[in-house]
Amino acid sequence: MVGPPRRKRAPLMDHRLSAKSLPPAQFLARRTVNVSSLLLAIAVPILAVLFANPAACTTDVYSAQPVYLFGIPIDFILFGLTLLGVVVFHHKTLEVALTGLAAVTLYKLLFTGFRQGEGIAGLMAQLYHEWVILANLFLLLMGFAILSRHFEKSRIPDEMPAILLNGWSGGLTLLAIVFVLSSFLDNIAAALIGGTMARHVFNRKVHIGYLAAIVAAANAGGSGSVVGDTTTTMMWIDGVSPLRVFEAYVAAVAGFLIYGVPASLVQHRYSPITKNAPRGLHIEWTYVGIVAVILIIAITANVIANLKFPAVLDVIPVIGLAVWGVILVTAPLRQADWAIMPETLKGTVFLLALVTNVSFMPVEELPPASWQTALGLGFLSSVFDNIPLTALALKQGGYDWGFLAYAVGFGGSMIWFGSSAGVAISNMYPEAKSVGLWLRHGWFVAVSYIVGFFVMFAIVGWNPDAPHKKRVELDMNYQLAAEAMKPSVALIECQQLALLGPREMSDLSPQSGPKRTLIRFCYQSRLMKRVGKTQATL
Numbered sequence: 001m002v003g004p005p006r007r008k009r010a011p012l013m014d015h016r017l018s019a020k021s022l023p024p025a026q027f028l029a030r031r032t033v034n035v036s037s038l039l040l041a042i043a044v045p046i047l048a049v050l051f052a053n054p055a056a057c058t059t060d061v062y063s064a065q066p067v068y069l070f071g072i073p074i075d076f077i078l079f080g081l082t083l084l085g086v087v088v089f090h091h092k093t094l095e096v097a098l099t100g101l102a103a104v105t106l107y108k109l110l111f112t113g114f115r116q117g118e119g120i121a122g123l124m125a126q127l128y129h130e131w132v133i134l135a136n137l138f139l140l141l142m143g144f145a146i147l148s149r150h151f152e153k154s155r156i157p158d159e160m161p162a163i164l165l166n167g168w169s170g171g172l173t174l175l176a177i178v179f180v181l182s183s184f185l186d187n188i189a190a191a192l193i194g195g196t197m198a199r200h201v202f203n204r205k206v207h208i209g210y211l212a213a214i215v216a217a218a219n220a221g222g223s224g225s226v227v228g229d230t231t232t233t234m235m236w237i238d239g240v241s242p243l244r245v246f247e248a249y250v251a252a253v254a255g256f257l258i259y260g261v262p263a264s265l266v267q268h269r270y271s272p273i274t275k276n277a278p279r280g281l282h283i284e285w286t287y288v289g290i291v292a293v294i295l296i297i298a299i300t301a302n303v304i305a306n307l308k309f310p311a312v313l314d315v316i317p318v319i320g321l322a323v324w325g326v327i328l329v330t331a332p333l334r335q336a337d338w339a340i341m342p343e344t345l346k347g348t349v350f351l352l353a354l355v356t357n358v359s360f361m362p363v364e365e366l367p368p369a370s371w372q373t374a375l376g377l378g379f380l381s382s383v384f385d386n387i388p389l390t391a392l393a394l395k396q397g398g399y400d401w402g403f404l405a406y407a408v409g410f411g412g413s414m415i416w417f418g419s420s421a422g423v424a425i426s427n428m429y430p431e432a433k434s435v436g437l438w439l440r441h442g443w444f445v446a447v448s449y450i451v452g453f454f455v456m457f458a459i460v461g462w463n464p465d466a467p468h469k470k471r472v473e474l475d476m477n478y479q480l481a482a483e484a485m486k487p488s489v490a491l492i493e494c495q496q497l498a499l500l501g502p503r504e505m506s507d508l509s510p511q512s513g514p515k516r517t518l519i520r521f522c523y524q525s526r527l528m529k530r531v532g533k534t535q536a537t538l
Contacts, residue, residue, distance in 0.1 A: 139320025
């Protein structure tokens with residue numbers, strides 16, 4: 001009797017790497033080992049310097065002085081390692097950013113303290129000092145993600161193929177639209193609107209080089225407008241004329257041609273414009289109205305707060321709250337797409353971790369104001385937050401503000417996490433979260449920054465401003481305060497003021513600004529009371 005045929009036994013799965021897959025695996029393993037070795041090699045001498053330097057470990061007197069290794073503050077070394085980790089492990093950017101923030105925070109807690117104080121109290125004071133900027137970034141990135149979905153659901157992006165030109169010039173026109181929008185909108189909103197239009201126009205196939213160009217257009221478009229970017233608004237508040245900032249458009253327009261044309265050509269070869277718009281397309285005007293109201297309220301809140309209540313901007317995230325107020329109020333009309341919030345939150349927390357880390361860096365002064373310094377600040381803003389850099393430049397004074405506005409506004413476009421617009425686009429297109437791919441395919445952004453800068457230098461020239469009105473008053477107050485720090489000088493000056501009668505005090509002319517400042521200082525420092533007690537004793 002012949003039994004049933006025996007079933008062939010399945011071969012055991014061989015988990016060994018094949019010859020074909022061995023080289024990539026070896027490469028990844030070697031890269032991981034190299035990075036681990038690099039981190040260990042740097043961490044060991046850092047710890048040695050810290051524990052061998054008793055001054056670094058003292059906590060009796062707070063100084064916030066950094067510890068140096070080979071002439072470089074250890075703060076910068078740790079931050080540089082964080083950026084290196086973002087570049088190498090671009091699929092784990094959030095984890096790397098949070099780890100870097102934790103490392104810098106622990107280092108400053110143990111050894112140097114923070115700008116606002118030492119220990120936990122110094123950390124809390126530092127975070128309190130930065131919380132408005134961080135809250136505004138959080139609210140705007142999350143809120144404008146909702147806005148971009150509203151704009152997408154309005155069906156206007158589906159209509160764009162019928163409006164744009166055929167060929168690569170259509171892509172250039174789309175970049176020009178983003179550039180113009182950014183002149184009066186926040187660069188995050190302009191970038192997200194551009195990314196949404198590109199997704200529909202190019203049939204969801206958008207080249208990374210073109211994404212870099214969208215971010216560049218969103219950043220450069222606001223560089224010459226005092227309402228188009230946070231940094232230019234800071235200059236306006238500090239007394240810089242809007243006309244001086246407007247000169248930045250000379251460089252921004254020249255740079256636009258440098259990155260706009262090659263980016264549009266690359267995108268056209270990768271995925272040309274799809275002209276077959278859906279038939280019977282119906283625009284959802286309710287969504288259009290909500291998007292318009294969000295943008296109008298955001299602009300209005302920004303302008304009114306800057307003109308009428310500038311002090312409020314230091315304690316309340318006005319623009320972010322305005323955006324979310326409109327989103328919540330209009331929710332009964334059209335429900336927001338809350339499903340995009342988890343992924344958007346990851347990118348937002350990543351940017352906030354980097355911005356917080358930057359705020360801990362010991363960047364207390366800049367090189368002397370010159371066009372070389374302004375050019376360098378543009379490259380620095382690709383990894384450092386441009387808001388503290390702008391604040392330092394305003395404190396220093398002596399810049400050509402058009403050059404500075406272009407540099408700190410456009411410079412962040414060179415790397416995807418160098419600006420909030422870049423992070424917002426990367427949340428929409430996760431494949432852009434690679435520094436290597438961004439630099440490789442978006443090389444023309446860095447080239448256009450340099451070309452635009454020197455075109456402006458040739459046409460307009462470097463014309464540094466004399467210290468503007470608020471800066472002159474600030475310098476005068478600092479000089480008076482410095483003199484008043486000398487007890488003998490302060491007592492003499494305040495004693496002379498105390499000898500004046502009420503009528504003489506009231507007759508001080510408006511031109512006597514320094515004298516009035518000294519009066520305020522004497523009363524605030526209670527030196528006038530000390531003079532009064534001395535005279536009574538005599």
